[in-house]
Amino acid sequence: MIDDxxxxxxxxxxxxxCEYCGLREADVSGELTIDHFQPTSKGGTDALxxxxxxxxWCNQRKQAYWPASTxxxxxWNPRQSRATEHFLLLESGELQPFTDVGAFxxxxxxxxxxxxxxxxxxxxxxxxxxxxxxxxxxxxxxQTQMIAQLTTVMHEQQALLAEQQIYLDRLLRRH
Numbered sequence: 093m094i095d096d097x098x099x100x101x102x103x104x105x106x107x108x109x110c111e112y113c114g115l116r117e118a119d120v121s122g123e124l125t126i127d128h129f130q131p132t133s134k135g136g137t138d139a140l141x142x143x144x145x146x147x148x149w150c151n152q153r154k155q156a157y158w159p160a161s162t163x164x165x166x167x168w169n170p171r172q173s174r175a176t177e178h179f180l181l182l183e184s185g186e187l188q189p190f191t192d193v194g195a196f197x198x199x200x201x202x203x204x205x206x207x208x209x210x211x212x213x214x215x216x217x218x219x220x221x222x223x224x225x226x227x228x229x230x231x232x233x234x235q236t237q238m239i240a241q242l243t244t245v246m247h248e249q250q251a252l253l254a255e256q257q258i259y260l261d262r263l264l265r266r267h
Contacts, residue, residue, distance in 0.1 A: 094126055094138055102126055106145035111170035112201055113208055114215070115147045125151045129169055134158035141171055153201045165196040185209040185216070
């Protein structure tokens with residue numbers, strides 16, 4: 093049984109997203125599940141390094157899979173290697189496997205299912221929008237600084253012109 097403090101650690105470590113497909117809690121309006129990478133029915137434990145935070149869809153597809161022999165295919169373990177070591181995210185939103193482990197994991201968990209592809213594309217679009225907004229905010233801050241500097245320069249110029257006017261008036265009075 094996984095207690096609440098352990099559950100909290102697993103969730104936070106995963107940044108509140110499925111460690112297999114990336115689906116976030118916020119996108120499904122609730123907590124995800126905790127999977128035993130090596131199922132307890134196959135000798136796995138409740139140790140932190142064996143616990144994977146994942147969505148119900150990945151958990152259902154993984155089921156109690158564990159290779160029966162060293163020759164059997166292994167699933168990608170997000171706790172031991174990065175996704176980028178096994179998959180390439182294409183512009184289409186699909187994942188392309190780099191390794192046999194990546195290919196097997198893609199097939200087993202169906203990581204290129206249409207809903208996930210659409211989700212990745214939406215996430216990419218939102219990331220691009222956030223980057224643009226950040227860029228526009230930076231530009232706006234620079235423009236605000238420039239306006240403040242130009243205002244200061246304008247006031248200085250007005251003061252100089254007023255001084256020049258005084259000197260010109262004095263010069264004209266002498267002649």
